[in-house]
Amino acid sequence: MAKEKLFKGGEFLITDALPEEVFTPEDYSKDQRLVAQSAEEFAIxxxxxxxxxxxxxxxxxxxxxxxxxxxLGFLGADMPEVFGGSELDKVSSMLIAEKLCFGVSGFMAAYGVQTGIGSLPIVLFGSPQQKKKYLPRIASAEIVAAYALTEPGHGSDALGAEARALLSGDGQHYILNGxxxxxxxxxxxxxxxxxxxIDETKFTSFIVEREWDGVSVDEEEKKMGxxxxxTRAVIFQNVKVPVENVLGEVGKGHIVALNTLNVGRFKIAPMVVGSAKxxxxEAVKYSKGRVQFGKP
Structure with missing residues (x-):
């Protein structure tokens, strides 16, 4: 049996799109419309x-x-059913994202991370054991996920991370600081x-649980919007991370990071469309009720 080709990262930018792959609201199926209706009702x-x-x-x-x-299954739209997800098609996933991000930015951010960059690394690169342990709990929101890549001195150049992980003498844990x-x-x-x-040059991804000793957060950032x-800083101080919580391969964290960010951006588009709508x-509502020069 031929293996299905897995498209990751930005490959969609250089592959041709077929006419049948382009959709409009008129093309939505009955099931997709029901998903959108359910998400809209939840949002309201x-x-x-x-x-x-x-x-x-x-x-x-x-x-x-x-x-x-x-x-309601909204958080697991892009997760396999076998691991607690809904495994919906991408159009349905997009519709959920658009409807749930209709004007409430605080929830939009939390939802976006939970269903995007906070869970996609495990969906795309997690071992069967990691998927079984974490994905059902993320899909149900039993646990809330976050994506900790940016550092005080490293943003877009994240591969230059100063956080360090040292393998313990018994080979059972990595000691994480950063x-x-x-x-x-x-x-x-x-x-x-x-x-x-790891060893100064092996940029590696890890799954870290908040309850572990040495994990702490700073105060909430004072944001303009x-x-x-x-939004907080996360501090890792001598955190013992089991070797089985390495995500992907040692030294291949850039593959996890970049592919996750690229695929995760799929969710951002419908989210901002929902917000813009x-x-x-609100603008239409205001303009219809505004009276100027004695006329509406």
Whole structure:
């Protein structure tokens, strides 16, 4: 049996798209329309109804909303069914992202990481054991995920990370030290996908659990916008990471990082479209009710 070719990263930029691969709203199937309707109803009932509460970061409320979204299968749209996901088609996944990000930026950020860069590394590169252990709990929001790549001195040049991981003498753990900055969901995340150098030059990805000794977070960042999302620095101080929590291959963390970011950007497009539609709707509402020169 021929193996299906797996497209990763930015390969979609250089491969030809066929006419049947381009879709418009008129092309949505009945199932896709039902998914969109369900997501929109959730957004109206659960998110927009709490928009004022979500203007400032509220860990408990964000967690509750993620749990409800998980119950409806929204968080596992891009995860295999065998690991607790919904395994929906990409159009349905896009529609969920658009509808759930209609005007509530705090939830948009939390949802985006939970279903994108916080879980995709495990979906794409996790071992069967890692997928079995973590994906069902991420899909249900039993645990909240975060993606800890950026450092105080390294943003777009993330491969120059200063975080270090040293293999223990018994070969059972890596001792992780470093600081990651501007990490979305950090204030209430249970799981961090992070990166560090092994032997100075082997950039490697790790799955780190918050409850482990040596994991801590700094105060919430004072941001100009998106006050409803959690953004903090994450500090790893002599954290013992089991060798089985290496994600992908040692020294191949760049493959995990870059492919995750490229594929994860798929989710950003419908999210910002949903947000833009909400802004447009508010503008139309205001313009229809505005009175100028004695006329509406």
């Amino acid at each position: 009932k659960e998110l927009l109804a709490r928009s004022e509460q979500l203007r400032e970061v509220n860990y408990e409320l964000l967690k509750q909303l993620l749990l409800k979204a998980g119950e 600081t990651k900055q501007f990490i979305t969901n950090a204030g209430f995340a249970d799981l961090f996908i992070t990166y560090a150098q 998106m006050h409803g999302s959690s 909400s802004i447009f709707a």
